[in-house]
Amino acid sequence: MAIVKQRQASPISQDERRHIRDLTGLIEQLSDPNPIARRWAARDMANYPDSVSALAGQLDRETNGTVREAILTTLMLIGNTDAVSALVRCLRSEDAALRNDAIEVMKNMPDAVSMIIRDLLRDPDPDVRIFAVNILESLRHPDVQKWLIEVISNDKDINVCSTAVDLLAEVGTEDALSALEALKGRFSEEPYIAFSVDVALKRIKDNG
Amino acid sequence: MSKKRVLVIDDSATVRMYHRSVLEAAGYEVSEAINGIEALEKALAVQEPFDLYIVDINMPKMDGYSFLRQLRQQPIPQVPAIVVSTESKTHDKAQAYEAGANFYLVKPIRPDDLVAYVCLLIGQGGHQ
Amino acid sequence: MADNSITYEDFVKFREFFYRKTGIYFEDSKRYFVDKRILERIEATNTGNFRGYFNLLRFQASGDELQHLINAMTVNETYFFREEYQFNCLVNSILPYITKTKTPGSLIRIWSIPSSSGEEPYSIAIYLTEYWTGLKDWDVEIIASDIDTNILKKAKEGRYSPRSVQYLSEGILKKYFKPLPDGDYQISDDFRQAVEFTHVNLFNLTDTKPYRHFDVIFCRNLLIYFDDQSRRQAAEVFFDALRPGGFICLGHSESMSRISSLFKVRKFPEAIVYQKPEEL
Ligand SMILES: C[S@@+](CC[C@H](N)C(=O)[O-])C[C@H]1O[C@@H](n2cnc3c(N)ncnc32)[C@H](O)[C@@H]1O
Numbered sequence: 001m002a003i004v005k006q007r008q009a010s011p012i013s014q015d016e017r018r019h020i021r022d023l024t025g026l027i028e029q030l031s032d033p034n035p036i037a038r039r040w041a042a043r044d045m046a047n048y049p050d051s052v053s054a055l056a057g058q059l060d061r062e063t064n065g066t067v068r069e070a071i072l073t074t075l076m077l078i079g080n081t082d083a084v085s086a087l088v089r090c091l092r093s094e095d096a097a098l099r100n101d102a103i104e105v106m107k108n109m110p111d112a113v114s115m116i117i118r119d120l121l122r123d124p125d126p127d128v129r130i131f132a133v134n135i136l137e138s139l140r141h142p143d144v145q146k147w148l149i150e151v152i153s154n155d156k157d158i159n160v161c162s163t164a165v166d167l168l169a170e171v172g173t174e175d176a177l178s179a180l181e182a183l184k185g186r187f188s189e190e191p192y193i194a195f196s197v198d199v200a201l202k203r204i205k206d207n208g
Numbered sequence: 209m210s211k212k213r214v215l216v217i218d219d220s221a222t223v224r225m226y227h228r229s230v231l232e233a234a235g236y237e238v239s240e241a242i243n244g245i246e247a248l249e250k251a252l253a254v255q256e257p258f259d260l261y262i263v264d265i266n267m268p269k270m271d272g273y274s275f276l277r278q279l280r281q282q283p284i285p286q287v288p289a290i291v292v293s294t295e296s297k298t299h300d301k302a303q304a305y306e307a308g309a310n311f312y313l314v315k316p317i318r319p320d321d322l323v324a325y326v327c328l329l330i331g332q333g334g335h336q
Numbered sequence: 337m338a339d340n341s342i343t344y345e346d347f348v349k350f351r352e353f354f355y356r357k358t359g360i361y362f363e364d365s366k367r368y369f370v371d372k373r374i375l376e377r378i379e380a381t382n383t384g385n386f387r388g389y390f391n392l393l394r395f396q397a398s399g400d401e402l403q404h405l406i407n408a409m410t411v412n413e414t415y416f417f418r419e420e421y422q423f424n425c426l427v428n429s430i431l432p433y434i435t436k437t438k439t440p441g442s443l444i445r446i447w448s449i450p451s452s453s454g455e456e457p458y459s460i461a462i463y464l465t466e467y468w469t470g471l472k473d474w475d476v477e478i479i480a481s482d483i484d485t486n487i488l489k490k491a492k493e494g495r496y497s498p499r500s501v502q503y504l505s506e507g508i509l510k511k512y513f514k515p516l517p518d519g520d521y522q523i524s525d526d527f528r529q530a531v532e533f534t535h536v537n538l539f540n541l542t543d544t545k546p547y548r549h550f551d552v553i554f555c556r557n558l559l560i561y562f563d564d565q566s567r568r569q570a571a572e573v574f575f576d577a578l579r580p581g582g583f584i585c586l587g588h589s590e591s592m593s594r595i596s597s598l599f600k601v602r603k604f605p606e607a608i609v610y611q612k613p614e615e616l
Contacts, residue, residue: 002471002475002476002530003461003464003465003471003475003476003477003478003527003530003531004443004475004476004477004530005477005529005530005532006443006477035616036616039576039616040576043541043572043576044541046541064616066575066598066613066616067616069572069596069597069598070572073568073569073572076565076568077569094299096265096266096271096272096273096274096300096303097270097271097273097274097597099266099271100266100267100268100269100271101597103266103268104268104269104564104568105568107564108564108565126294127294127295127297130266130294131266134266138564158316159294159315159316162222162315162316163220163294165222166220166221166222166223169221169222170221190316191316191318191319192226192315192316192317193316195222195225195226195229196222196223196226199222199225200222241593242593243593244593245591245592245593245597245601246591246593248601249591249592249593249601249608252601252603252608253603253608269592269593269594269595269596269597270593270597274597278600278601282603283603
């Protein structure tokens with residue numbers, strides 16, 4: 001036996017991608033019993049912006065993590081507002097892996113996310129507000145600091161505020177200083193807030 | 209006596225710093241990981257196992273529950289874990305215990321409480 | 337005479353375009369490097385200025401100019417036995433693990449992407465030949481791919497500078513290379529014929545689709561040039577290119593903790609590698 005070359009590339013025609021690759025065909029594949037076929041359908045749908053509602057529907061039913069991951073990647077690549085709405089629903093899932101994957105994907109969709117981020121930051125559920133702050137973390141958008149200052153000035157939940165402070169330590173400028181000081185006053189009993197605000201203040205001053 | 213070693217797993221740099229400062233002051237040795245995958249890599253790479261994991265739930269790439277589930281299948285000595293989370297919902301707690309956590313604490317955590325729980329599970333930090 | 341000014345807006349426009357095509361993102365700090373190469377290509381293509389050149393890039397049906405530019409922009413740095421501990425891991429742990437579950441006589445497939453000038457796939461071939469006793473019982477296929485067509489040509493030629501072979505032992509150099517009059521080394525024809533080189537852009541779904549059923553993938557020192565979004569896409573490609581239970585080895589400074597959650601972390605004595613779950 002030895003190191004060998006095969007005569008031909010491996011025959012794709014014999015595997016799970018053999019079916020028709022137009023949108024109707026793909027939508028059908030998306031609920032195939034075989035997860036590998038579902039993954040391929042989800043991946044190939046990146047070429048069809050109209051596939052969002054089918055993807056979103058499957059996401060609600062899908063139990064296989066690797067298929068969900070492919071659906072999320074495709075929603076990210078499609079990147080329109082419908083795709084973002086489908087992802088927002090995931091933030092309320094009981095499944096931590098799905099929630100966090102949705103957050104990661106949304107970080108890469110600055111335009112579509114910027115349209116809805118304010119609503120998310122005012123959501124009644126503090127967990128969703130924390131996720132909204134997480135999304136801001138690497139969203140390439142000029143208003144990120146403004147949104148964070150609004151959060152630490154108004155939000156009643158200590159964990160939402162401290163998540164925003166952690167992020168201000170990385171992206172904040174002098175404009176955030178007074179809001180940070182004020183927050184320390186607002187939660188004067190909380191050692192973690194005192195600690196994290198001091199970290200943020202020091203970082204910002206060192207950079208400036 | 210050598211110091212007890214704790215791995216703090218959290219995507220927030222400030223939280224890691226906070227836990228580090230509290231635990232180091234109490235005599236523990238602290239390492240950090242930014243998510244579940246890095247934590248697994250560190251847990252598998254070290255010669256001497258950690259004595260305790262302190263795990264956040266919501267983290268990119270691999271969340272706290274998935275980390276615990278995978279950790280519990282690895283061929284390394286199994287040690288206690290404390291889950292810390294911003295979420296106080298009951299289904300989260302249930303998931304954490306099922307995944308192999310020993311305690312579930314809700315953030316923010318006061319320094320004394322953190323040290324008390326750690327001490328309860330692995331005893332006092334080494335002497336300086 | 338070319339108009340040799342590229343504004344910041346031009347640079348940004350170009351950066352977005354190039355990123356979408358290749359997954360490679362240039363920070364502002366790379367501006368000088370990028371501008372210099374674009375200017376060279378404006379000159380070579382006689383397009384006069386950035387606008388003319390950018391139009392050629394975007395609308396040329398053959399895509400030849402885009403390929404020229406990609407060739408000029410890639411970082412091809414590599415050498416034999418780079419990160420050798422992983423080749424050790426391959427022959428001492430990964431392959432023994434794989435052969436335990438495979439039907440004897442079936443083919444073991446290895447994909448080296450990006451291969452650059454070939455040092456990595458040839459190192460794998462040398463390692464298997466020298467250090468893996470299993471090679472007498474198994475057939476192995478090594479496929480090596482890169483986006484850069486010039487570098488693939490070099491890889492197929494198999495001529496290497498003394499620098500590139502500096503970590504090879506005297507013995508191996510003697511056994512598998514021929515010194516050339518100009519000081520370079522020519523790798524033996526057996527290896528040149530054994531490794532298959534192909535052109536693949538990791539971000540082109542049509543390119544990557546036929547790559548399936550691999551047992552091991554080496555993807556080293558590429559993902560460091562990518563941002564989060566491209567890393568995620570790359571992970572999807574590798575996941576689907578692997579057999580269930582197949583392994584992926586990343587470069588020393590690349591950890592899956594920054595890339596994807598699709599794979600399991602596996603510890604072997606020589607290295608930590610990543611594995612596609614046996615069952616989806
Ligand atoms: C630094 S070399 C790494 C070579 C070898 N794997 C090693 O570790 O020594 C990086 C290579 O990635 C290739 N490359 C860059 N973008 C690519 C893409 N989108 N698809 C395939 N290869 C790509 C470049 O052409 C270059 O040869």
